[in-house]
Amino acid sequence: MNAAIIGASGYSGEELVRLLSRHPDVKLTAVTSRSLAGKLVGDQMPALRHLVGDLSFTASNPAELAASTEIDIFFLALPHGVASEFADPLYQAGKTVIDLSADFRLGSTRVYEDYYGQAHPAPHLLEAAPYVIPELADDKWKSASLIACPGCYPTSIQLPLVPLLKAGLIDPKGIVINSYSGVSGAGRKVAEDFIYCERNESMKGYGMPKHRHLSEIEEQLEKAAFADCIVQFNPHLAPMSRGISTTIVAKAKLKDSLNSVYDTWEKAYGSKPFVSILPTGTFPDTKHVTGTNRADISAVYDPRTGNFIINSVIDNLIKGASGQAVQLMNLKFGFEETAGLL
Numbered sequence: 001m002n003a004a005i006i007g008a009s010g011y012s013g014e015e016l017v018r019l020l021s022r023h024p025d026v027k028l029t030a031v032t033s034r035s036l037a038g039k040l041v042g043d044q045m046p047a048l049r050h051l052v053g054d055l056s057f058t059a060s061n062p063a064e065l066a067a068s069t070e071i072d073i074f075f076l077a078l079p080h081g082v083a084s085e086f087a088d089p090l091y092q093a094g095k096t097v098i099d100l101s102a103d104f105r106l107g108s109t110r111v112y113e114d115y116y117g118q119a120h121p122a123p124h125l126l127e128a129a130p131y132v133i134p135e136l137a138d139d140k141w142k143s144a145s146l147i148a149c150p151g152c153y154p155t156s157i158q159l160p161l162v163p164l165l166k167a168g169l170i171d172p173k174g175i176v177i178n179s180y181s182g183v184s185g186a187g188r189k190v191a192e193d194f195i196y197c198e199r200n201e202s203m204k205g206y207g208m209p210k211h212r213h214l215s216e217i218e219e220q221l222e223k224a225a226f227a228d229c230i231v232q233f234n235p236h237l238a239p240m241s242r243g244i245s246t247t248i249v250a251k252a253k254l255k256d257s258l259n260s261v262y263d264t265w266e267k268a269y270g271s272k273p274f275v276s277i278l279p280t281g282t283f284p285d286t287k288h289v290t291g292t293n294r295a296d297i298s299a300v301y302d303p304r305t306g307n308f309i310i311n312s313v314i315d316n317l318i319k320g321a322s323g324q325a326v327q328l329m330n331l332k333f334g335f336e337e338t339a340g341l342l
């Protein structure tokens with residue numbers, strides 16, 4: 001199958017180049033970038049030189065890409081808003097599109113406008129685009145040709161929480177979530193907050209109390225809980241290049257039900273290749289998932305407060321973006337779920 005990456009010069013685009021150029025069932029046929037058009041990928045991404053042969057970046061033109069007959073699947077690693085400009089003609093041309101941006105993650109245009117500060121760029125496509133964390137979805141999404149890849153923070157949050165909400169083990173109200181992201185989460189843009197001297201040896205919160213991912217988190221948790229979910233989401237920039245560490249504080253519905261948490265996770269993830277359940281008292285470490293498509297999760301119970309404290313880690317650029325996108329492609333096209341991801 002021939003694949004193209006649109007927005008290949010960014011951080012998640014570069015990870016997609018790495019994953020797809022060595023994928024056993026895919027030929028990476030086109031990679032686009034406005035700033036690098038005409039340049040050799042191997043020269044611009046020297047770490048990938050051994051994988052990319054003489055592939056060059058091309059310009060990003062939605063109409064031309066939609067007219068191409070040789071490309072079967074398009075990965076959009078573009079900013080939200082821009083992604084729709086590509087998704088629309090590609091979808092209309094019958095291509096498969098996996099969108100890493102936020103454009104098709106939310107069910108409501110009103111919520112998109114509220115959180116993203118702009119009218120939804122392609123409301124007519126929302127119905128067509130399922131939002132999929134593969135471990136949490138049934139198989140219906142596989143017939144879709146436009147698929148919304150979840151956000152990085154929301155992935156780190158939903159993987160541990162959704163099975164527990166579905167099982168009724170935690171109170172959906174008053175969930176407090178602190179997440180710590182590596183600086184690559186902000187993309188390759190240059191801004192004062194993201195330069196080495198500002199972030200090295202320093203950490204700070206941002207985006208509170210209404211970070212744009214809160215919309216996605218509450219919408220998905222409410223679906224799992226069949227109830228209103230009130231979440232306090234506190235994102236932080238951590239002095240590391242990549243990785244997300246998330247700590248969730250949630251009230252246990254029943255005392256001493258930590259075993260049920262672990263039983264529920266075991267049922268949900270026991271046979272899944274990309275979620276590791278760590279024993280209680282073992283706290284996940286971003287370093288252990290860097291470069292992998294894995295989420296590591298664990299929980300403790302605090303009898304003084306009656307809260308579960310749930311921890312998860314992912315690599316924001318892989319399970320939080322490009323790896324999850326490749327996992328979706330693998331499942332949709334019947335390849336091994338782990339193909340190109342181990």
Ligand SMILES: NC(=O)C1=CN([C@@H]2O[C@H](COP(=O)(O)OP(=O)(O)OC[C@H]3O[C@@H](n4cnc5c(N)ncnc54)[C@H](OP(=O)(O)O)[C@@H]3O)[C@@H](O)[C@H]2O)C=CC1
Pocket residue numbers: 006007008009010011012013032033034035036060076077078079080082100101102150151152184185186187188189316317320321
């Ligand atoms: N970084 C992360 O941890 C995660 C990112 N995502 C999402 O993935 C998407 C990409 O993120 P990330 O890789 O961080 O972003 P980057 O800022 O690193 O890269 C953005 C890419 O989009 C291209 N681009 C920007 N504007 C336009 C435009 N107007 N037309 C065409 N191409 C454009 C840029 O290339 P050029 O300027 O050369 O054309 C570049 O290749 C975003 O929607 C982001 O929210 C999702 C999960 C995690």
Ligand SMILES: CC(=O)N[C@@H](CCC(=O)OP(=O)(O)O)C(=O)O
Pocket residue numbers: 100101102150151152153181182183184185186187207235237
């Ligand atoms: C550290 C940092 O800036 N993180 C980004 C989230 C990462 C990202 O790109 O968001 P998506 O998952 O929606 O694509 C932010 O806070 O907006």
